[in-house]
Amino acid sequence: MFTIDRVEKSYRKGGLFSKDRLQVLSDISFDWKPGECLGIIGESGCGKSTLGRLLLGIEKPDAGSILWEGKRIADRRTRLGNISAVFQDYTSSINPFYTVEQALLEPLKLQSRNRREHHDKIGRLLVQVGLDPSFREKFPHELSGGEAQRVCIARAVSTEPRCLLLDEAISSLDGSVQIQILDLLKELKTMYNMGYIFITHDIQAAAYLCDRVLIMRSGQIEEIVRTEHLKEVQSPYARKLLQMIIA
C-alpha cells in the first residue's frame, strides 16, 4: 500500500545558479491500495510524470512523504519486487543491442541465478504477453510498437511486482493496438494479482482500466473519483476537462 502525504516538488528554473524555482507539485496526498487500478489524468504539464517519478523513488520530494507499507519508497530495498514501471518510449526502454531474451533476463538475474528457471520463465512471460517463443531471438528494431511494448510489459511483470506504474504506456500506439494492450493489462492484473498506477491524458483509456481516477490541475489534486462516478465529478475544472477530452 502506498501512502502519499503532503508531497511538494519544485525544480530550479533557468540556469544552474538560478535561485528561482518552478513549483511542480503542491500538497499531494492520497492512498493506493493493493490490487487497485488508479488512473492519474490531467492536462499536459500538470505534473503527472513528476508524480510518477516520485512514486518510483527515482526522484525525492522536497517535502512530505511517500511510503510503501510504512517504508520510504526512496529506499531501493523497499522498491525491489514491489513496484516496476512501463514508459511511453518503448524504443529507448530496451537496449538496442539486446535480444528480447537478454532484455527479459536482466531483471530476472537480480532475483536468482538459476539459468534453467530463467529460460522457462522467459518462455512463459512471452506467452502471457501474447508473443510467440520465436521472439526470444529478435532485436528491438525487428519489433512493431505494440510488440516492443509487450516486451516492456513482460519485463516489468517478470519480478511479479505488486504495483505496476504505467506512464503514458499506450500513448504512442495505434488505436487498435492500444485496446489490445489495455486488454492484456486487464488479464495480467488478475494473473499476477497486482495493481496499477496508470498515468495518462486519455480519459477513455483510464475509464476502461481503472477503479478510481485522480484528476490533477497545475500540480495539485483537483478531485479523486471512482470511475463509475466519473460523470458526476464535483469540481467545475474537472467537469470542463472531462467534457473537453470526451468531446
Ligand SMILES: Nc1ncnc2c1ncn2[C@@H]1O[C@H](COP(=O)(O)OP(=O)(O)OP(=O)(O)O)[C@@H](O)[C@H]1O
Ligand atoms: N527535471 C526537471 N527539471 C525542470 N523542470 C521539470 C523537470 N521535470 C519536469 N519539469 C517541469 O515540470 C512541469 C510538469 O512536468 P511533467 O512532465 O510532470 O508534466 P505532465 O503532466 O506529465 O505533462 P505531459 O502530459 O505533457 O507529459 C513542466 O512544466 C515541466 O517542464
